[in-house]
Amino acid sequence: MNRGKLMEIGLNKVNRNLHPINSTINIGENSIGSNNITIIAGPCSVESEEQIVNIAERVKASGATFLRGGVFKPRTSPYSFQGLGENGLELLKIAKEKTGLPIVTELMSLEYLDMFLEDVDVIQIGARNMQNYPLLKEVGKIKKPVLLKRGMSATIEEFLMAAEYIMLEGNENVILCERGIRTFERYTRNTLDLSAVPILKKLSHLPVIVDPSHGTGLWWLVEPLSKAAIAVGADGLIIEVHNDPLNARCDGEQSITTGRFQKLMESLKLIAKVENKIL
Amino acid sequence: MNRGKLMEIGLNKVNRNLHPINSTINIGENSIGSNNITIIAGPCSVESEEQIVNIAERVKASGATFLRGGVFKPRTSPYSFQGLGENGLELLKIAKEKTGLPIVTELMSLEYLDMFLEDVDVIQIGARNMQNYPLLKEVGKIKKPVLLKRGMSATIEEFLMAAEYIMLEGNENVILCERGIRTFERYTRNTLDLSAVPILKKLSHLPVIVDPSHGTGLWWLVEPLSKAAIAVGADGLIIEVHNDPLNARCDGEQSITTGRFQKLMESLKLIAKVENKIL
Amino acid sequence: MNRGKLMEIGLNKVNRNLHPINSTINIGENSIGSNNITIIAGPCSVESEEQIVNIAERVKASGATFLRGGVFKPRTSPYSFQGLGENGLELLKIAKEKTGLPIVTELMSLEYLDMFLEDVDVIQIGARNMQNYPLLKEVGKIKKPVLLKRGMSATIEEFLMAAEYIMLEGNENVILCERGIRTFERYTRNTLDLSAVPILKKLSHLPVIVDPSHGTGLWWLVEPLSKAAIAVGADGLIIEVHNDPLNARCDGEQSITTGRFQKLMESLKLIAKVENKIL
Amino acid sequence: MNRGKLMEIGLNKVNRNLHPINSTINIGENSIGSNNITIIAGPCSVESEEQIVNIAERVKASGATFLRGGVFKPRTSPYSFQGLGENGLELLKIAKEKTGLPIVTELMSLEYLDMFLEDVDVIQIGARNMQNYPLLKEVGKIKKPVLLKRGMSATIEEFLMAAEYIMLEGNENVILCERGIRTFERYTRNTLDLSAVPILKKLSHLPVIVDPSHGTGLWWLVEPLSKAAIAVGADGLIIEVHNDPLNARCDGEQSITTGRFQKLMESLKLIAKVENKIL
Structure with a gap:
């Protein structure tokens, strides 16, 4: 049995044994992996200036510390x-200007790396590109958080x-994100593996966040799983929030409204406090 | 896509739409499914009188409300x-006499149903017999909680x-238990599916508890996943506790010590309070 | 990595290392596990005398050597x-009388073991009861093939x-059946794991057959997967055949017609010949 | 239930309903998807000129029609x-010169697309890049078979x-390859899903080949699964063959020797003949 053991050798840069102290990643006033819970919120896709600015303002008012929004989308169907x-990236920049929220968005192709280096605060590498x-090696050669x-x-x-x-190339600013795994269960989009959080934190020194939106695929599961993620020890959450989920251009069924996001933040604060974390 | 939908018709007795109010199951002073968090604790297997009485006394002192302990064990290898x-059942009865803790143990064969009816407080139907x-129909014909x-x-x-x-035969005292599902991941014994808790509570009116011990297979994951289970809305937990895990006759690697159980209970109380539950 | 290795000790009775020669199981004129390919055919469920006798006669005419037909059905929904x-068992006996085909049917409960001992030629233990x-121990105490x-x-x-x-209790007449495993794929009912056939034959001395009907859940996949099963080394097949699949009381979508079964047998003969097997 | 149905709309270019006739892809004298079985053989990795030329000559002598060999390898560990x-690509070219076997090798990065356009006969897109x-869009803009x-x-x-x-961008020369899926089973590297072959051939008009080497991860399973793949209707196979598997720099445990490959080809010819295919 290999339970509780890794099978291959070779963890070095990520290995907690060799770096016992938690790594933290500082972006503006935010410190990911510290006692502050990081909340990244925003729509699946940037759709218009009005949409992204509106959502950014609302999630910021509720306490989000980063803005997410897809502009290059990896979709199953062409x-x-x-x-x-690129136009979407411009809209994200407008939303950042108006709210001060740093931008998290997905990079699919090296073609846009320079643009991301300039405009984006955290480069997301999606599940399909893990x-x-x-791609990993190139984002390893920069210093921008991944x-x-x-x-x-x-x-x-x-x-x-x-x-x-990534880290072997020199970039030590890596944030891990559990976003659900594929199982036989069909009721949910994925099965969110919350046990991964304490495992990743034991084996590595990197910050670990959770995506309850993709992890479940159902908006009404976002709140309970977000609470569970904080209770299990996650350093933060990335949550899909939309001003009008029913008409969202993608992933509407897993997006919560800005109003519900506000209530979620209230209940997360209580859990965070129990965990001696700040939200 | 069937996400968020059940595929077959036929949920009736368990269906929350037809029974909107939470079912509670009363056993002695305990009410499973109420605002009180149910904590079932004890060893994987009953091994000796000394062992089971010792563990029962210790987990009771820490706040457990039920005693678990296997006497008929479904093992992969013969x-x-x-x-x-049967001898194990006698030892469970001694531990119950000394502590007052009601007994939860697994029934594998109808041959022992009468004995269980007399001696056991909650009849467990294991994952292999789901x-x-x-077996389901027969435990449906009695009133003993399952x-x-x-x-x-x-x-x-x-x-x-x-x-x-079970319910169609007349027994409405059913408690559901999420205990991890089988996935490709090999680091853990199973992948604990905490999203199942709010889904089961939405679709049914039955109490839902979580088994973080089998759900992970690793003792050091029991505490974070127990906290997450309460945060996600579970009505209780079933936890493997052993006085000497290293020498346990089964599942030692997923059992916590009685000392660690006491600390776990302290941290669970804080989460329970946030959830407006009593522990 | 454990690839290619078993993780637990304890294989003894089934172990090919300790019993290098293939086991064969003789039932009437049939020898399962020999050079003769065993073909078990019949409906998912016995529905009426007319139905089961009609199907039995047709599959016998096409070369089937055993009749299958469920009378106690483990169904997901109550x-x-x-x-x-029991009435279904009587109908199977009538079909056997008329065709001479030995009966294969599933035992779910020990309550009916005596009846099966008398009337059934091969006792099937289904996937849900593996x-x-x-149950395994009790069918281990008899000599009837399982x-x-x-x-x-x-x-x-x-x-x-x-x-x-089963074998540890004394019954050495065990036939293994690969019937598909549960995976993330949703197009088929299960994923038929044909690699299991040569693995089971390498590790054990027992006959191995394949169920392409449950293994795929789609009637039009039965022919190609049956051919593949023979090519990969299976000792036989168990196939759902119905005279009127569109109106079958269960599993119609995975049942082939008696006409198609006849054609399937023709193409299987060609593959069997290449494998130096008789069909 | 969605069994037997696709869930999303949007199959157009690959759709057999809109293109009822089998597509064939012609490379030199070879026609993939025709009545000729395509056999692609060679090592996991190109290691030296001696190694690749030796293997190429041997597999050609046994009847292989394409040479495989990795030069850019996607490895789990850095x-x-x-x-x-690039040096490996030069060695592949030498082996092609000496044997006439067209080259199949994996492209991981667009950086090397021009080089592959010139030197490679079939561009492989690996499982991790599906x-x-x-990458798919760029190989869609060329005519080189993928x-x-x-x-x-x-x-x-x-x-x-x-x-x-790929096809939507204009490249219609696409070959599909089933190479095993990830399941809970740990004995094999993957679970080879042979049901995928007739399904892919029913839904699409594209050639479908099978990789029994990655599909099982164990060299002794390559022969039975290769035979099963031809029996189930595959248009070809891609097989890892090494002159010295014990000392291979990767995937030695799933590589067959050149001697065993020769025997495999003999037995495949018999199955191909039954299927009215030429090998």
């Missing part, structure tokens, strides 16, 4: 909305190895 | 320890259908 | 057709351990 | 051998959607 691309090694999502069927070990790819 | 059988329909564990690869829908089998 | 029970140890189906999420190792439970 | 890169959409491997946990639908991404 006929689905692929995101606004083992896109050329939010690395666990692959849909990646083991804990493979996930840590992907982070090792 | 060469593994199969439990003490679709043992003759703790039904989710099968290793049972969908939410199949799990509820198994409860429906 | 509201689904549960089988004709780890129902009291067809043991792999559990929905049973590993190869667990499957062999279940066979070990 | 500390594992990453392939010889949803690397920028061998697209199914992702580790990709559904049939997602696999076909990935092919749609």
Whole structure:
């Protein structure tokens, strides 16, 4: 049995044994991995200036510390909305200007790396690209923080190895994100693996956040799973929030409204306090 | 897509739509499914009088409200320890006499049903028997509470259908237990599916508890996952506690010590309070 | 890595290392596990005398050597057709009388063991009961051949351990049946794991058959997967055949017609010949 | 239930309903998807000129029609051998010159696309990149045949959607490759899903080949699963063959020797003949 053991050798840069102290990643006034809970909120896709600015203002008012919003979207079907691309990035910048919220968005192609270096605060590597090694190596050569999502069927070990790819090139600013794994269960989009949080924190020194939106695929599960994520020891959350989920261009069924987000933040504060964390 | 929908018709007795109010199950002074968090604790297997009485006294002192302990053990290998059988049941009764803790233990065969009716307070149906329909039907014909564990690869829908089998025969005292599902991940014994808790509570009116010991297979994950389970809305926990895990006859690697159990209870009280639950 | 290795000790009775020669199981003129390919065919459920006799005659004419037909049905929902029970067994006996085909049917409860001992030629233990140890032990105490189906999420190792439970009690007439495992794929009912066939034959000396009907859940996949099963080394097949699949009381979508069964047998003969097997 | 149905709309270019006739892809004298079985053989990694030329000559002598060999290797760990890169491509060209076998090798990064356009006959997109959409789109803009491997946990639908991404850009020369999916089973590296072959051939008009080496991870399973793949209707196979598997720099445990490959080809010829295919 390999339970409780990693099977391959080779964890070095991510290994807590070699770096016993928690790593923290500082972005503006925010410190990810510290006693402050990081809340990244925003829509699945940037759709218009009005939409992204409105959502950014609302989530900031409720206490979010980062703005998320997809502009290059990896979609299963080529006929689905692929995101606004560079124009979307411009809209994210407007929202950042108006609210001060740093930007988290996904990079799919090295073609846009320079643009992301300039405009984006945290570069997200999505689940589908967790083992896109050329991409990992390139974001490893910069200093910009990288939010690395666990692959849909990646083991804990493979996930840590992907982070090792980035860090081995020199970038130590890696944030791990559990976002649900693929199982036989069909009621939810994925099965959120909250046990991954304390495991990742034991094996590595990196900050670990949780995505309850993709992790469940159902908006009404976001609140209970967010609370559970904080209770299990996560350093933060990335949550899909939309001003009009029923008409969202993607992932509406897993997005919560700005009003519900505000209530969620209130209940998260209580859990955070029990965990001696600040929210 | 069927996300968020059940695929087959036929939920009736378990269906919250037809029974909007939470069911509670009263055993002695305990009310499972109420505002009181139910804590079932004890060893994987009953091994000796000294062992079970010692553990029962210790977990009671820390606030456990039920005693668990296997006497008929479903083991993957026929060469593994199969439990003490009827003698084990006698030892559980001694521990109950000394502590007042009601007994939860697993029934594998109808042969022992009468004995369980007399001596056991909650009859556990294990994961391997979740679709043992003759067994479900027979425990449906009695009034004794049944703790039904989710099968290793049972969908939410199949799990509820198994409860429906019991209730359709007349026994409405069913407690659902999420205990981890089988996935590709090898680091843990199972992947604990905490999203199942709010889903089961939305779809059914039955109490839902969580087994973080089998759900993870690793003792050091029991505390964070127990906290997460309460935060996600579970009505209780079933936890493997042993006075000497290193020498336990089964599941030692997932059992916590009585000392650690006491500390766990302290931290669970804080989470319970936030959830307006009593522990 | 444990690839290619079993993790637990304890394989003894099933172990090929200790019994290098293939076991064969003789029933009437049939020898399962020999150079003769065993073909078990018939409906999911026995529905009426006319139905079962008609199907039995047709599959016999096409070369089937055993008749299958469920009379006690393990159904996910208690509201689904549960089988004709004892009456169904009587109908199977009539079909056997008229065709000479030995009967294979599933035993779910020890209550009916004596009846099965008298009337049934091969006792099937279904996937849901693969780890129902009291049932395994009891069918281990008789000499009647047992067809043991792999559990929905049973590993190869667990499957062999279940066979070990039976054999350890004294019954050496065990036939293993690969019937598909539960995966994330939703297009098929299960994922038929044909690699299990050569693995089971390498690790054990028992006959191994394949169920392409449950293994795929779609009638049009039965022919190609049956051919593949013979090519991969299976000793036989168990196939759902119905005279009127569109109106079958269960599993119609995975049942082939008697006409198609006849054609399937023709193409299987060609593959069997290449494998130096007789069909 | 969605069994037997695709869940999302949008299959167009790959859709057999709109293109009823089998597509064939012609490379030199070879026609993939025709009555000729395509056999792609060679080592996991190109290691030296001697190694690759020796293997190429041997597999050609046994009847292989394409040479495979990794030069850019996607490895889980950054500390594992990453392939010889451009130098490896030069060695493949030498082996092609000496044997005439066209080259199949994996492209991981667009950086090398021009080089592959010139030197490679079939561009392989590996399982880890099945949803690397920028890469799919770029290989869609060329005419060079693309061998697209199914992702580790990709559904049939997602696999076909990935092919749609390529074809929508204009490249109709897509070959689908089933290479095993990730399941709970630990004895094998993956679970080879042979049901995918007839499903892919029913839903699409594209050639479908099978990789029994990655599909099982164990060299002694390659022969039975190769035979099963031909029997189930595959248009070809891609097989790892090494002159010295024990000392291979990667995947030695799943590579067969050149001698065993020769015997495999003999037995495959018999199955191919039954299927009215030429080998």
